[in-house]
Amino acid sequence: MKNKPERRGLIDGSRLIIESLARAGADVYVGYPITPSNWLYAYARQRFPLFLPAPDEITALQWAAGFSATGRFPVTATSFPGFALMLESVNMAYMMELPMVIILAQRMGPSTGSATTGAQGDVLLLRGAISGGYPLPVFCPSNLEDCWKLSAEAMRMALTVRTPVVLLTSKEMVMTHHSFDLSCLPAIRTLPRETFKGNGEYLPYAAAPAEAPPFLPVGNPHHQVRLNASTHDATGLIRKATPEALSNTRRLRDKIDHHIKEFTHLEYDPAPGASVLIVSYGISSEAAREAVQKLRTSGKAISLLIIKTLLPVPTAVFDILQKYPRVVIVEENLTGLLRELFFGQVSRPEIRGVNRIGALITPSEIVQEVESWQQ
Amino acid sequence: MATVESGILLERPMPYCPGCGHTVVNKQLDQVVRELGISPLDVIVVSDIGCCGLVDGVLGCHTVHGLHGRSTALAVGISLGLQNPSKKVIVVLGDGGATIGLQHILEAARQNVDMTVIVQDNMVYGMTGGQVSGLTPESLKQDRLPEEEQVPAFDLVQLAHTAGAVFSARVVVGAGVKEVLREAVETPGFSLVEIVEMCPSYGIRKVKELKEVMPYPEVVLRQTRPIRRVQFQQKASLLESITAIPVQFNHRLEQRLHVLIAGSAGEGIQSAGELLASAAMAAGLYSTKKGEYPITVGTGFSVAEVILSPTPIHYTGIETPDVAIVVSADGWNKIQSRLSASTRLIVDESLAVDKKQPMVRVDFRGAVGGRSAALAAIAFWLQQEEWFPLEALRLVSRNRKYAAALEAAIAKGQQLSPVG
Ligand code: SF4
Numbered sequence A: 001m002k003n004k005p006e007r008r009g010l011i012d013g014s015r016l017i018i019e020s021l022a023r024a025g026a027d028v029y030v031g032y033p034i035t036p037s038n039w040l041y042a043y044a045r046q047r048f049p050l051f052l053p054a055p056d057e058i059t060a061l062q063w064a065a066g067f068s069a070t071g072r073f074p075v076t077a078t079s080f081p082g083f084a085l086m087l088e089s090v091n092m093a094y095m096m097e098l099p100m101v102i103i104l105a106q107r108m109g110p111s112t113g114s115a116t117t118g119a120q121g122d123v124l125l126l127r128g129a130i131s132g133g134y135p136l137p138v139f140c141p142s143n144l145e146d147c148w149k150l151s152a153e154a155m156r157m158a159l160t161v162r163t164p165v166v167l168l169t170s171k172e173m174v175m176t177h178h179s180f181d182l183s184c185l186p187a188i189r190t191l192p193r194e195t196f197k198g199n200g201e202y203l204p205y206a207a208a209p210a211e212a213p214p215f216l217p218v219g220n221p222h223h224q225v226r227l228n229a230s231t232h233d234a235t236g237l238i239r240k241a242t243p244e245a246l247s248n249t250r251r252l253r254d255k256i257d258h259h260i261k262e263f264t265h266l267e268y269d270p271a272p273g274a275s276v277l278i279v280s281y282g283i284s285s286e287a288a289r290e291a292v293q294k295l296r297t298s299g300k301a302i303s304l305l306i307i308k309t310l311l312p313v314p315t316a317v318f319d320i321l322q323k324y325p326r327v328v329i330v331e332e333n334l335t336g337l338l339r340e341l342f343f344g345q346v347s348r349p350e351i352r353g354v355n356r357i358g359a360l361i362t363p364s365e366i367v368q369e370v371e372s373w374q375q
Numbered sequence B: 001m002a003t004v005e006s007g008i009l010l011e012r013p014m015p016y017c018p019g020c021g022h023t024v025v026n027k028q029l030d031q032v033v034r035e036l037g038i039s040p041l042d043v044i045v046v047s048d049i050g051c052c053g054l055v056d057g058v059l060g061c062h063t064v065h066g067l068h069g070r071s072t073a074l075a076v077g078i079s080l081g082l083q084n085p086s087k088k089v090i091v092v093l094g095d096g097g098a099t100i101g102l103q104h105i106l107e108a109a110r111q112n113v114d115m116t117v118i119v120q121d122n123m124v125y126g127m128t129g130g131q132v133s134g135l136t137p138e139s140l141k142q143d144r145l146p147e148e149e150q151v152p153a154f155d156l157v158q159l160a161h162t163a164g165a166v167f168s169a170r171v172v173v174g175a176g177v178k179e180v181l182r183e184a185v186e187t188p189g190f191s192l193v194e195i196v197e198m199c200p201s202y203g204i205r206k207v208k209e210l211k212e213v214m215p216y217p218e219v220v221l222r223q224t225r226p227i228r229r230v231q232f233q234q235k236a237s238l239l240e241s242i243t244a245i246p247v248q249f250n251h252r253l254e255q256r257l258h259v260l261i262a263g264s265a266g267e268g269i270q271s272a273g274e275l276l277a278s279a280a281m282a283a284g285l286y287s288t289k290k291g292e293y294p295i296t297v298g299t300g301f302s303v304a305e306v307i308l309s310p311t312p313i314h315y316t317g318i319e320t321p322d323v324a325i326v327v328s329a330d331g332w333n334k335i336q337s338r339l340s341a342s343t344r345l346i347v348d349e350s351l352a353v354d355k356k357q358p359m360v361r362v363d364f365r366g367a368v369g370g371r372s373a374a375l376a377a378i379a380f381w382l383q384q385e386e387w388f389p390l391e392a393l394r395l396v397s398r399n400r401k402y403a404a405a406l407e408a409a410i411a412k413g414q415q416l417s418p419v420g
């Protein structure tokens, strides 16, 4: 890669996310403007083969699902208020097994909160987004390189397991400019939308165990396609809790759990002899990286884990957590959402959080927390 | 293999109560599709929630069964995604679905998306026990919701027409339905047919009674409008339009420099910050620029946080500013609390600031006006501290909109001297 001549420019995460998705083959953006996702909207308008402004976020997700049903790959971007409106439709697309990427640019809540203030407040919402607790895959870029790589990766996972995938980000990731060498960006290949090639019967939800069923677009002239948001069997027809329908519903979890390993992206930077692990994700990652650098410079052995495949939590994350007697989780929210997801609500002396709302967590706050603990 | 002759209706028992209007209408839709010579696999029925949504199970065409009220919006995505006038996208929903999904119907009509919406209007929510919908007439509310007896039903057909449907009609279940459905399905663009039906379990039982209670008469409304079509077009990469900033100057920065530029929204604070960050790149530095502003774009404060560094930057926030450039009172109020004793302060001389704090005061606003004050102040500061040549700032300003004004602000800033 590095033999390409340097090409430095001042760029932001929104641009890389949209370009990455477009190169990977996403072809329709259905959007409704909401801060802080407006740059994504504006770039998509310039870049996507088709751009449609929807009159609200429920419509946006429904149109997107319709496009996906015809074999197009839709993308949308929003923040919590819009995502809340989309939620039922996200469940619909999940149940119908319609791939799409939803970019969720977090802002401070609750409710409309502060539109121009970043946050990391939505991870538990995403963990519980699908009724029944089924896993909704979530990728979370920690820097510009991740915006590039993970966006295409989110799309690849959406296609592989036929599901909506969330790219979870925040105001500071999509609206901050950085000097950046574009020649470092690896090539992104166009991802094909595989379709059913068999000659015999086609059942829209007949799938191998822990796999997505082969896809055919609605309206194709060869096989009847049925899509269904209600509990259904392999034919795609609504069924109450029949054994076959229940096994189809279970498969929705199994296919994601089965494939998450190939989509696991972590940045694990262990220090020999370290007993403290700093864990972060998304916009707090860079503060965590700087804090670890500082702590190491002052002679402390500290390990770092940046989680990029956030949900479902890859088993590799728990394997790493288990190695450390002390864990500090850094995230821009008041109550420690990822901490709660990993360790529950019972406070444990060996688990600490660095949390705040209203501004980026600073490297010094993290350093202080670790130093106060070590004394 | 499904053929035109086989129609879209499978030979299966209808899933409705005996005497339900849905049974009659589904059979008529099947006849219309056959008569029009449409192959079942050219038909996509998008069904809503409610009894009418049970239609999937008796259809041999493509079927999509979605959420309550959202079927019209889902069908818009399907119709636009297919972009194929020979495919017939047909929505089947009830009066309840039309109520909760009214916005989707109006939007699809406004855009004139090629599709047909069949509203099976039995004037109540059947599946959940006969509650009133937005299409329930006053007379049916007497024993269900008398306190809303004065609230009329929506005239859905008129609404769809006003929103832009090329064909919208109301018809009572019976022999007349076929002809109306046929025209709706045949007409390119958005068509809506409201079929007033009986629901023997919770609504009106007899056709004769339907005609007595239905709040609006049978009607057909037509108009001609362009049909919404979309095109998928390949577009240029977003990376091509980025201005590459090659290194053309030297710098003498040995450690990271954190600069706050504070002023009022709408006065070019963010673009001045961006120019500084770009100029630093032209001098071989790493840089970041983060913006902070209230929700409204044109009033209140605007702060650009710029980091310049000889080494790569991870964290883009500023804990303690090394330099603060403040050109308006909005900006001063916002960043005042963030300053430390070591912050070098350059402020517009108009600001009523605590003069005990060491600072350089310059009449930026007086010299170049509010909109150029931030850039002039940056030029002034660079001239003073000489981290890299001012020429770098000029260079990156050159390809911009309003390049001449930027150039003038830089030139002026360079010449200004502190007051007092
Ligand atoms: S409840 Fe009413 S609408 Fe539903 S199937 Fe029975 S008669 Fe038809």
Ligand SMILES: [Mg+2]
Pocket: B050, B094, B095, B096, B120, B121, B122, B123, B124, B125, B126
């Ligand atoms: Mg009804």
